[in-house]
Amino acid sequence: MSNLIDKLICENLKALQPYESARRIFAGGDSDSETWLNANESPFANDFNIDTEHFNRYPDCQPTSVLLPYAKYARVHANQLLVSRGADEGIELLIRTFCTPGKDSILICPPTYGMYAISAETCNVGIERAPLQADFSLDMSAISACQGKVNLVFICSPNNPTGTTIDKAQLKQVLELFADSALVVVDEAYIEFDAANTWSTELAAYPNLVILRTLSKAFALAGLRCGFTLANSDVIQSIMKVIAPYPVPEPVAQIASQALSHNGLKKMIEQVEYLHQQKQSVKQQLSQFPELELVGDDKANFILFRHPQKQALMDFLVANSVLIRDQSKQVSLDNCLRITLGTQQQNEKLLALMASFFKQQEISA
Incomplete structure (x- = not known):
């Protein structure tokens, strides 16, 4: 870092390590030759129509062609909804709106999605941690100890990377515990x-409830960058003070509205069912491999497992152009790898390579 940059960069960013997204780790890959099972993306690429007539005009900040059908789909009122550039922007907007830099903090429950912490660090906002218990349920004692210390509580359910859903009774406890002191943000990226x-139907009961959603997972639109924040109208109006003037590009709005049409929703449901079927098949076959332990639950589009030879297995798969995700740096997830569910053909390729790996290990033992 040059002397000038070192002098000018924000103090809180000097030691910050950026989020290691799947694309940063394996950048520039050729998707035709590699099997991408590392980013919890859908394996489907659906067709859409684009009208270029209005590309010379700035888009609506909150296009009704997206807002209204998503509100109907999520069973909320339009004034309880905000469209953003992926749920990641929703995370950052919440932190920027409700946390004062250098003063306030958020609460996270690791192992969980890494962008909550990264966004807080970027904004010079503190981070309290209440790690999940051994069964990946909430540690209510640790969470209670943070009452009055945080402005936002982030809870991912279904959780990435454990695939577990937080018990409703526990979440109700959290909402009530922070009723007068913090917003509780339930990240439902995998809720389909x-x-x-x-x-989403509990907003009226809990004024401090916020929900994050996305089109990246079940809707097979990770490349679109379209997410949603669901909350009571006063929360939404507060976030609108800091959102960019044109957060939803015109092509994004067009594609999102098609994905939320009757036919689009029907296709999404069919593809989710296909992935559920693949998940059961892959889990059954994984359980046959020696020393492999399935970890967490399967309430999303991925499977987490532990193996003592995780690094050798990971290296073997990468060498054979199959990419999965190493989660072993996360708390309580030593030797854990995560597989995104793909098509039957992609899943069979992965399983065949794993079988080959374990056969080689058996021979060399």
Whole structure:
């Protein structure tokens, strides 16, 4: 770092390590030759139509063509909804709106999604941690100790990377515990894989409840960068004070509205069901491999497992152009790898390579 940059960069950013997204770790890959099972993306690429007639005009800040159908889908009022550039922007907007830099803090429950902490660090906001218990349930004692210390509580359910859903009774406890002191943000990025456990119908009951959603997972639109924040209208209006003037590009709005149409929703449900079927098949076959332990639950579009030879297995898969995700740096997830569910063909390729790896280990033992 040059002397000038070292002098000018924000103090809180000097030691910050950026989030290691799947694309940063394996940048520039050729998707035709590699099997991407590392980013919890959908394996499906659906077709959409684009009208270029209005590309010369700035887009609506909150396009009704997206806002209204998503509100209907999520069973909320339009004034309880905000569209953003992915749920990641929703995380940052919440921190920027409700946390004063250098003064306030958020609470996270690791192992969990890494962007809560990264966004807080970027904004010079403190981080309190209440690690999940051994069964990946909330540690209510540790969470209670943070009452009055934080402005936002982030809880991912279904949780990435454990695939577990937080018990409703526990979440209700958290909402009540922080009723007068913090917003409780339930990240439902994977809720289409566990639809019965959504909190979107509880906004009226809990004024401090906020929900994050996305089109990146079940809707197969990770490349679109379209997410949603669901909350009571006073929360939404506060966030609108800091959001960019044009957060939803016109092509994004067009594609999102098509994905939220009757046919789009029907296709999403069919693809989610396909991935559920693949998940059961892959889990059954994984359980046959020696020393492999399935970890957490399967309420999302991925499977987490532990193996003592995780690094050798990971290296073997990468060498054979199959990419999965190493989660072993996270608390309580030593030797853990995460597989995103792909098509049957992609899953069979992965399993065949794993079988080959374990056969080689058996021979060399």
